[in-house]
Amino acid sequence: MTSPATYVDLLLIEDNPSDAELTIRALKKQHLAINITVIDNGADALDYFFPSETVRIVARPRLILLDLKLPLVGGLEVLKRLKSDEKTRTIPVIILTSSHEDRDLEECYRLGANSYVVKPVQFKDFMEVVSKLGFYWQLLNETPAGVVVSSGFDS
Numbered sequence: 001m002t003s004p005a006t007y008v009d010l011l012l013i014e015d016n017p018s019d020a021e022l023t024i025r026a027l028k029k030q031h032l033a034i035n036i037t038v039i040d041n042g043a044d045a046l047d048y049f050f051p052s053e054t055v056r057i058v059a060r061p062r063l064i065l066l067d068l069k070l071p072l073v074g075g076l077e078v079l080k081r082l083k084s085d086e087k088t089r090t091i092p093v094i095i096l097t098s099s100h101e102d103r104d105l106e107e108c109y110r111l112g113a114n115s116y117v118v119k120p121v122q123f124k125d126f127m128e129v130v131s132k133l134g135f136y137w138q139l140l141n142e143t144p145a146g147v148v149v150s151s152g153f154d155s
Helices: 017-029 043-049 075-084 100-113 123-140
Strands: 007-015 036-039 063-064 091-099 115-116
Touching: 007 017, 007 043, 017 036, 017 123, 036 043, 043 075, 063 075, 063 123, 075 091, 075 100, 091 123, 100 115, 115 123
Parallel strands: 007 036, 007 063, 063 091, 091 115
Antiparallel strands: none
């Protein structure tokens, strides 16, 4: 897990290094999500949001892109924990996955996902989809004051 910055625009939870690199490239090409943190497994993602007593979260993302097929702890469990906790439930979570399964789609929305997007296979299509996602969630989507942008998780 990379160490968090003071402010994170986007948290990408993705175990595939190629998909992570393409996602970052697409966002940066559109000048979106300047501060991106990447976490490559579900256990580290949960540790990031729900650390031990001695570790403190220093950055709250404006947006989370979450893959479902993660090592150690799956994306569905990460989503469930994020959306069931008062401190993290208002952070928008976009599921960005290769799963076309109806049961995954239904379960993600049941658990509180804000969007579900299947990763396109073709490079050009992947870049376009991620650019559009970033543009919408980072620039067009409105959020209540003080809900999403924060320098920490002060209780």
